[in-house]
Amino acid sequence: MLELITPTTRLHTSWQEAYEEWPAGAQQDGAGLRLAPDGTLDRPDVFAAWVERLRGQGDTTVPAAPGRVHATYLWIVDGDTYLGAAELRHELNDFLREADGHIGYSVRPSARRKGVAIRALGKLLPRARDLGLDRVLVTCDEDDLASARTIERNGGALEDVRTSVYGTKRRYWLSTRPALPVMRPGGLSTNDLRVWGRAQGFDVPDRGRLPCEVRTAWARATEEAGECAE
Numbered sequence: 001m002l003e004l005i006t007p008t009t010r011l012h013t014s015w016q017e018a019y020e021e022w023p024a025g026a027q028q029d030g031a032g033l034r035l036a037p038d039g040t041l042d043r044p045d046v047f048a049a050w051v052e053r054l055r056g057q058g059d060t061t062v063p064a065a066p067g068r069v070h071a072t073y074l075w076i077v078d079g080d081t082y083l084g085a086a087e088l089r090h091e092l093n094d095f096l097r098e099a100d101g102h103i104g105y106s107v108r109p110s111a112r113r114k115g116v117a118i119r120a121l122g123k124l125l126p127r128a129r130d131l132g133l134d135r136v137l138v139t140c141d142e143d144d145l146a147s148a149r150t151i152e153r154n155g156g157a158l159e160d161v162r163t164s165v166y167g168t169k170r171r172y173w174l175s176t177r178p179a180l181p182v183m184r185p186g187g188l189s190t191n192d193l194r195v196w197g198r199a200q201g202f203d204v205p206d207r208g209r210l211p212c213e214v215r216t217a218w219a220r221a222t223e224e225a226g227e228c229a230e
Contacts, residue, residue, distance in 0.1 A: 003076075005075050006055060009044070009047060011077065012044065015047075021110055030084075030103070030104035031106060032050075037050060058090070070091070071087050072127065073087055074127070076120045083111045084105060086120060088102065095166070096137075102128065105120060105124075117150045119198065121138070122154050122197075134177060136176060137172070137173055138156060142161055142168040148172075155195040159171045194210065196214075
């Protein structure tokens with residue numbers, strides 16, 4: 001099952017295998033490689049120091065570095081297999097508002113085209129909600145249609161396409177509290193239910209049958225909403 005976990009030295013081998021899949025010098029959004037200490041990350045001591053540094057970026061008792069904001073780093077995993085990384089920024093500064101938004105993420109090349117990014121982004125929404133964020137800004141390059149689809153499949157609403165010194169970016173806002181899907185004459189929107197389910201913390205694939213627990217949770221929430229309205 002796909003999960004978001006705190007970075008850990010336990011997955012060093014799997015992380016290294018994933019790292020070697022990337023072309024040399026490739027940008028891995030959300031991975032926090034800029035925080036790596038001197039030395040190669042295949043060394044256990046260097047890797048452990050980097051993991052500790054990642055884990056500390058969300059500590060709000062320690063001031064953020066100049067020009068930076070506090071951020072929670074998470075790894076996308078399936079069991080003991082590292083699939084990718086995500087960075088959830090706790091707030092926006094001018095640069096993030098123009099270019100990078102609240103969330104950055106990347107998926108290892110061998111795990112792409114399997115819905116991993118869609119599910120991972122959905123799982124980040126309740127994490128953002130726990131930080132007190134009612135909505136998050138997520139961006140992608142204008143011509144990155146795969147990333148645009150990932151964002152839109154999680155309920156992203158396009159605000160604009162903005163060109164700045166950072167390039168041309170599609171800028172989307174995602175609610176961390178998507179509305180409870182409503183049964184309409186034409187039936188229940190499966191995509192709305194998927195978006196809502198991910199925001200509740202369920203692992204919901206982009207295709208195929210919906211997990212039974214999502215429909216059960218929706219039915220319970222719908223019943224409770226009806227009771228509150230009476």
